[in-house]
Amino acid sequence: MPISLEQSTLSHINVYLIEGEKGYLLVDSGWNTDKSFATLHNYLVKIGAGFEDISQIVVTHVHPDHYGMAGRIKKLSGATIAMHHIEKGFIEPRYISMEELLHQTDRLLIASGVPRDFADKLRDATLGLENYIVPTLPDITLRDGETITTGKFTFRVMWTPGHSSGHICLYEPEAKILLSGDHILPKITPNISVNPQSIENPLGRYLKSLQEIRQLEVKLTLPGHDRPFTRLAPRIDEITQHHAQRNMEILEAIGQQTKTPYQIAQKITWGDNNGWGDLPAFHQRMAIFETLAHLEMMAAENHIDKLPRDGIIYYGQR
Ligand SMILES: [Zn+2]
Ligand SMILES: [Zn+2]
Numbered sequence: 174m175p176i177s178l179e180q181s182t183l184s185h186i187n188v189y190l191i192e193g194e195k196g197y198l199l200v201d202s203g204w205n206t207d208k209s210f211a212t213l214h215n216y217l218v219k220i221g222a223g224f225e226d227i228s229q230i231v232v233t234h235v236h237p238d239h240y241g242m243a244g245r246i247k248k249l250s251g252a253t254i255a256m257h258h259i260e261k262g263f264i265e266p267r268y269i270s271m272e273e274l275l276h277q278t279d280r281l282l283i284a285s286g287v288p289r290d291f292a293d294k295l296r297d298a299t300l301g302l303e304n305y306i307v308p309t310l311p312d313i314t315l316r317d318g319e320t321i322t323t324g325k326f327t328f329r330v331m332w333t334p335g336h337s338s339g340h341i342c343l344y345e346p347e348a349k350i351l352l353s354g355d356h357i358l359p360k361i362t363p364n365i366s367v368n369p370q371s372i373e374n375p376l377g378r379y380l381k382s383l384q385e386i387r388q389l390e391v392k393l394t395l396p397g398h399d400r401p402f403t404r405l406a407p408r409i410d411e412i413t414q415h416h417a418q419r420n421m422e423i424l425e426a427i428g429q430q431t432k433t434p435y436q437i438a439q440k441i442t443w444g445d446n447n448g449w450g451d452l453p454a455f456h457q458r459m460a461i462f463e464t465l466a467h468l469e470m471m472a473a474e475n476h477i478d479k480l481p482r483d484g485i486i487y488y489g490q491r
Contacts (some may be wrong), residue, residue, distance in 0.1 A: 174412045176203040178238055181361040182456075183214065183361075186238040188213065189352060190220075193323035196228025199252070200343065200352050201397060204305035206404060213242070220417030224249040224324030224411040231321060232256040233354030234337035235263050237305045239397060244309030257332060259339025262368055271300075275366035277369035285461055286433025286485050298455040325395060328352070333386065335379020336363040342386060347394040351405065357386065357394065359402045362415050367469055374473045376466040383409050398474050416467070423467050424477070424490065431480055432487035438464040 175185040191201040203209040217223055227250040232240045235256065237244035243254050266274045275296055282292040302394045315321075321343065328343035341351040355363045365379045372378055388420075391405045395481045402408065426432070426440035439449045453459060468488045472479040480487045 174213065174350055176209045176212045178204070179206075179208065181238070183238070185398060187393055187395065187399075188396055190216070190227075191326060195252075196226050196252070198231065198321070198323035199227050199246065200231050201233055201239040201354070202230060202246055204237045204240040204246055209242055210245065212218065213246075226250070227252045229321070230254045230339075231324065231343065231398060232260065232311070232357075233342070233352070234340040235260045235267065235379075236337065236470070237302050239354065241306045244307030247309060248307075249488050253312040254309060255310045255313035255315055257330075257339035257341045258316065259334075260312050260337065261311050261339075263337075263339070264268050264308055264310060266370070270301045271303065274369055281367070281369060281465075282458070282461070284484060284486050285465055286435035286487075287461065295461070296459040297303075298453075298458050317341075326350075331382075331386065333382040334372055335365050335375055335382055337412075338370060338375070340469040344389055344391075346390075348464065349390050351389065351391045351394045352408065353386075353394050353396045355397045356382070357405065357408060358396045359394075359399045359408060361398070362412050364459050364463060365416075365457060365466050367465040368462050371391045371466075374469050378417065380413060380434050383413060390395070404453065420467055420471060420476075423447065423464065423471070427477065427488060427490055430486040431485055433485055434461055434465040434468055437468070437488070448466045 174188050176188060177185050191232055194274055199391055205359060228245060230252045232243055232244050235385050247254055278293055279296045282295055285297060285412055293312040315330045317330060319330045321328045322374045326345050328345050329343040331344050333340050333342050336355045340356055342354055342356050365376050367375060387409045393403060394405045395401050395402060422441050423437055443452055443460050471477045478489045478491055480489055
């Protein structure tokens with residue numbers, strides 16, 4: 174059920190409703206706006222159902238578009254909310270008491286070489302998003318390898334860290350269906366960044382979890398955005414290739430002189446035709462933290478040097 178995301182660069186979030194014996198399983202929820210709510214309600218009415226028929230909600234990760242409305246639906250349906258235990262830990266700092274996360278983001282921006290006056294703007298770029306969320310803790314926390322059954326389907330929880338540290342995909346081995354959340358999208362490469370809530374070397378972990386998914390036999394992939402697709406392995410290879418190219422571009426941008434992530438991010442290409450200066454603040458922050466994810470991966474693999482100096486981290490060619 175595609176739900177449009179107005180005020181976002183992504184056009185839709187896909188939420189999935191899967192029939193069970195004692196109610197439906199809802200995968201992801203859309204963010205909490207009256208329009209999203211009405212859209213979801215209309216889909217339910219079309220199949221002769223209502224919110225009270227939803228018995229389980231599984232959240233792939235707690236980004237606003239995937240998780241925002243889950244609490245509102247729970248209130249109406251009494252459905253249980255399930256998510257990976259790492260994502261549960263993000264709800265309070267991201268959406269309830271945000272002070273500490275803002276401080277951590279600020280420190281990371283400064284360490285990345287962002288000038289003091291500009292760091293304020295980038296730090297605060299996502300403030301307001303919490304208005305699209307009904308912060309609700311899960312009833313069930315999930316771990317890798319656990320199963321979720323609804324009707325004739327039994328989904329295996331696949332922990333796929335990278336885009337978010339506790340991101341999960343759901344895999345149905347009999348039907349060979351993968352619900353991929355934001356881990357694998359058919360057209361865009363998901364944002365993989367170092368941020369205060371990321372695990373160590375998030376891009377390295379992401380690429381590893383892509384390869385784990387590549388081992389599965391999958392006939393149909395149901396992504397969090399864009400259309401369902403069939404060619405999963407070639408898409409995984411494309412994404413992997415994209416990150417390898419990005420590494421090359423970043424190495425070139427570093428050149429002979431050590432540079433900060435902020436300096437490097439301004440030298441590389443973003444989007445189809447946007448130069449750095451045309452990006453909105455939120456995207457500039459994502460760009461810096463994505464660059465940082467590449468730098469951290471290359472440093473972890475000993476391809477480049479990481480050189481802290483006066484509270485700022487520089488990276489240099491070996
Ligand atoms: Zn996401
Ligand atoms: Zn998303």
